[in-house]
Amino acid sequence: MTRQPVVTRRQLLRVTGLAVGGGFVAQRLSTSRYAAPAFAQTASTRPLRVALPGEPSFMNPILVASDRNFAKVSWNVFDSLLGYDYGARRSTPQLATSWRQVDPTTWEFKLREGVQFHRGYGELTAADVEFMVNYVVDNNKPLKFLYFFVKGAKATGKYTVQYSLSQPFAPFLLTTVRDRGAMIVSKKAYQEMGEEAFSRTPVGTGPFELSSWQEGTEIVLKRFAQYWQNPLPHLDEVSYRFITDTVTRESLLKTGEIDFMDNPDYKDVERWRRDPGFAVTSVPSWGTDYMPFSVTTPPFDKKALRQAVAFAVDRASLAKSFFFGEAEADPGPLPRGYLGYPSPAIYPLGANTAKAKELLSEAGVPNGFQTTALTTAQFKPLAEVISGQLADVGIQMSVEVVDPGTFNARTSSKKFEVAVVNLAFMTPDTDSTAYWFYHTDTVGNYGYDNPTIDKALEDARATYDQQKRAAMYRSILTTVLPDAPFVYLLHPNIIHIYRKGLQGVPGYPQEYAIDLRNATWT
């Protein structure tokens, strides 16, 4: 009797083929689970698939100073002490139900009772707020950049917490205890997990709980059933897919791989508007596209040359032709509704080439001069258009494109002449458009040094009377804008594009805000 092999080669091939094929099919099924037709799912179980231009660094508000991808997800995982009414422009209750100023340097917050943390970490109490604030202050964590003059916090009851400041700080409510400044994390979870693990599996009180994070691919959130704002949220599942390229994001939206994206190419917005399958929200942002100068180095150490640029750029044309109307031209820094708005009208919306040429002559370069604008890939086209506008008065501006890390290093060490970039204001207080850029001791200042302005900015942030503050900011801008340490261009719109049937995603003027707590499919 010949001995038969246990498995013949043919059988082996067949089995291997099945296994490989089956694995492939299974993988296709699992990766394309969202491609299942939408009508097969009920409204509440249909997931929402959001495209993000990149991956959040950490899902931990304590460790993040500036990360737009974190910011976009964070709104749905964490709540802050205070909310903000973008229409009425005032603070609203969120985790804190009421607040009062005990004395000029002490603020007291009454917390909402019965607010639960994700993953069964129990009820939010004053101890959590106290822990987070003191942890950030004592360990100098990145979040401290919003904690101006905060000495620490103290729980004075189970639901009462007091912040103490080292000096009066008028922007406190809008800057330090709303949005990113006070997204409260669970003390117990933070201490049990440790910082690193917490940053991957965050525990907040927001409408959604982080369910999975596949590095480099997507973050999936699931509905948090014990969310305090019952019956919110409406959606069962939200996923964020990281897709860097704008063209790819737009084509995935078109083909049905994703449902929601922001920051499309401006030229495409009109086409999306005409597409019956999609809806578009477009709101002028608080952010400003602007040109900072290195004011201590040639050529822009000459004020007249900076002013010449300010008069030579055609903001109205940029908004109309380059942003296709999806922007608001503005020669001043103040977004709509900020204290002191509108900015003093020092420069025109269009170009004043005669005035610009006059300034060039005054500076001794009637035929113009050469300069190089530093920018990142995102703002290269804008910089090129500006270069074309400046060429009309003889200013030859070439464009140097560097990666964002190099950009920050070069600008903070003043190794540039002029830059083209966007400012995104995280807080609706004018302090963030003025102090953060005009005061000599801030990172947004590239050499502008005016002791009178320094003093005025310090006084303005220490003044609680809003009417007095408005007048103070107006007088600050009346001095700073003619000195032109920055040329302001426009407020680009924040644009959301999403599949028809999605409702309840408000368009806020604040950048990086995708608020899904009210979102629902109809």
Added chain:
Amino acid sequence: MTPIASVHPAHSALPGDARRVRSEWSLGWRHLRRNHLAMIGLVVVVFLAAVALAGPDLPLPNPLTQHMGLQAAPPSAQHWLGTDSLGRDVLSRLVGGARASLSIAVGAVLVAVSLGVPLGLVAGYFGAWADVAIMRWMDAMLSFPALVLAIALVASLGAGPGSVLVAIGFVNIPVFARLTRGAALAAKTESYVEAARALGASDARIIVRHVAPTAIAPVTVQIGASFAVAIVVEATLSFLGLGTQAPNPSWGVMLNDARDYITDAPWLVFFPAATISVTVLSVNFLADGLRDALDPHYRNE
């Protein structure tokens, strides 16, 4: 001296040898002329070089002038190849790009030849430690992928056309060094070299007058091949934003600008891409033809 030199095929220095040497090149030219692809390549290359040289004097719109409101317009009587994302004339930008690309490629090949050939001659002729020192260094350079090495060089030199020229030239040095070393190794054992040495010629004289000429044909062919590679690498580096800086035109920059418009205005991608392809193909045809024409081994086939 004359009889010695007459056995040296590519030697042009000696008067008695002149007629025979000229016939070597004219033989090559006759062979090249019969090669249709190579002639097409030659015509295209000459045309491109002429356009690039004449660039600013051609009756074309300024490649930097923007027409906002006429963005990404299709080809028309006014703008033969349409306008780009900022309303600039695509044809003028292609011409401007030819100037940038070709001048960088020429410069880069010059850098590579002027450094690579002497290094190869020295390594091949002297051998021993000079050979080891030079060729191990060349091997080390060859062990990096050329594009990656070029990117690293540009990153450390700072973005710009000058850095790109230096980087492309630098990464091409080993090719020329190896090629010349091979020719020098073969030549130095020839009897005419031994004879020259016996007659008391210095090393320098032998290298320049007796060894170097044997490398002319292979180096000429390699120049063509390297030139094609240089154009592609230049376009790649500019595409990545490391080369020619905005708003100045370059084929790679144009391709990158057009990326966002691939669905709306496909011609913005097509024209620069086609220009790069046609240029590289033509240079390659010409280089192939030169190899066939100058290498007796191929010529006899």
